[in-house]
Amino acid sequence: MSKEYSFYPGCSSQEGASSSNYLKSVQSMCDVLDIKLNVIPDWNCCSASIGYCGGGELPRLALSARNIALSEKHNQGQDIVATCAACWLATKETQERLDDDAGLMDETNQALAEAGLKIENKTKIRHMVEVLIEDIGYEEMGKHVSKPLDGIKIAGYVGCQTNRPFGIEGESFENPKYLDKFIETLGAEPVEKYDKKVSCCGGALAFSEPEKSQALIKDIIEAAYDGGADMIVTPCPVCQMNVEVYQDKINATYGTKFNMPVTYYSTLMSVAYGKNSKQSGLNGQIIKAKKLEEVASK
């Protein structure tokens, strides 16, 4: 029987948006693992970590509260699962804040009432990575591998918001290992001691402070090359975009010759599970993940 979840895809996963290729690979991966994702009807933006200027505490909490309330109404009893780090963080943070403060909870429900909604706040908020580790497990994840990613060396870049402040149960903030375990499970080789695995890519400041952020991104890519990586893999849409798309700019500034593909864990899984290039979202790469393409076309 398939496992069912209430799915919060988030803005960047929408059709024609910056991580639409992430969603594609997640769908392929879930298809193999018999995971059914029921999209939260009419979900809205979580305001990510940059909404704080225009949105104060309560308006921001109301955003995520609306999603939780919609989930509780339409996908009753199902855990909410997000694939985006910022979506997961904002929703989980809202749940915690409302749990801690009855006054905020009351005001949030007053705001929700304007949209005909009410939040119970009893729903578990989870990241897709947690579902894979806790509900599926590494062994089961490995069983479905039909095309092992032999001979590919991969730097597991966890980044910030899938790791802090909540992180994954049983993992440390400073040296989480789960992404490396994913890589091994799929038959590839993780870069040992990848020292930039939890360093910041600049997040939203890649847009507003490009030079400062690109200096951070440069170090993340350089460390991957130093470890002998063929590619970088990440669980976060912002990390993926920031680390992939600015490489030409960084090359022009620093005289580097970076051409490092950056994909999602779900891209790897989809390919290792025998899905083709398109089903795995590989056509969404700006820097082509050639080694994965080769496996996918085998």
Added chain:
Amino acid sequence: MSNLNTGMVEKYRNNFLNEVEANVEEGEWVKMCMQCGVCSGSCPLGPYWDHPPQELFMMIRAGKREEVLESTSMWMCTSCYNCLVRCPRELPITHIMHGLAHYATRLGIEPKGQPTRQFAQLFWDNLAKNGRVNELWLGVNLYFMNGFVNGIKVAMGMAGIGLGMYKSGRLSIKELIGGHTVKDKSGFKAMIKKAQELESARVDK
């Protein structure tokens, strides 16, 4: 100076710490800082802050109101949460930084031309319009936020990246007109309006 700002100066006189505790998100934590400096040393953009978090906390206690609220410092926060998980006293530093930035904006004394301030406001306005972010317009507004001539220059510099995103199916021209939206737009907007009213009432009281 906005009326709200003048009012707050009057109300709290020389006790800026009290003002922060009462009005800034998670502000009641500020006094718990023990000045160890782990936050400042953990920040990816640390060298660019005029006053790193630990310093801001001491300045708040010392009543340096304008120097804190008009500072560009907290706008350097990338929300990486490094400081927050490492703080020995468990201060929610990331949230306090966001809270200070928002409070300064509410009072109208934030550093207006600061690029992250501008981008953060664009992001909020963008999502508040349709309930979901329209990435195309967010990009266009970002490039042109410092005027048309500068915008053309920035946009030309970013054309390669935009084209790459477009070709890989990660940027849609359809977003120019309409684009993604929540269905219950009126309910969504009424909810935000109510939340803003409730919050303003709390700050103004």
